[in-house]
Amino acid sequence: ILNVEQSPQSLHVQEGDSTNFTCSFPSSNFYALHWYRWETAKSPEALFVMTLNGDEKKKGRISATLNTKEGYSYLYIKGSQPEDSATYLCAQYGEAGNMLTFGGGTRLMVKP
């Protein structure tokens, strides 16, 4: 079982603020890292799949970076909007790509 940790656990920001969260994971035997967005009462949906050190991915106002050598990934949201309120999960694939281990998530609440 991989040890995937996320910080902070929760975050309250005002509309228009930019914010970022951290996912840390074991740097040895890295295969892939995923970010998921999980809105209340819905199912998690994939945001990014990251596999290479130095990867940067972007989708609208959300972007992510990956550092496999030191074992962390950052998720950035520029100009947060109330509809960005959700729990953001990161997850790491273990060897053979069979199983994902999820972090505990960062719950983001954006106040209008």
Place this chain on the structure above:
Amino acid sequence: DAGITQSPRHKVTETGTPVTLRCHQTENHRYMYWYRQDPGHGLRLIHYSYGVKDTDKGEVSDGYSVSRSKTEDFLLTLESATSSQTSVYFCAIRGLAEYNEQFFGPGTRLTVL
């Protein structure tokens, strides 16, 4: 929409009773997963399957069993439900390529009294 359905969507049961949850997919994906949602833990893997009759344990498999007799259906059984198994259960599938993202079903809310 990855064509994943779960049934039932809600269930209330009593301690000690057996419960079976069903996950059904329509797109012939090889890998299927059962997770439970736990506060502070995000999602934790219970069991997964990599083909018909091929299954393996995840992080929190104690008290659960699974079966996959055909590609489209993955069943999760709580042999004797306990209150600690009250949770929301999500089924997921993964595409063909290694390290692909997973697509989740709508979830089943199970309450064990």
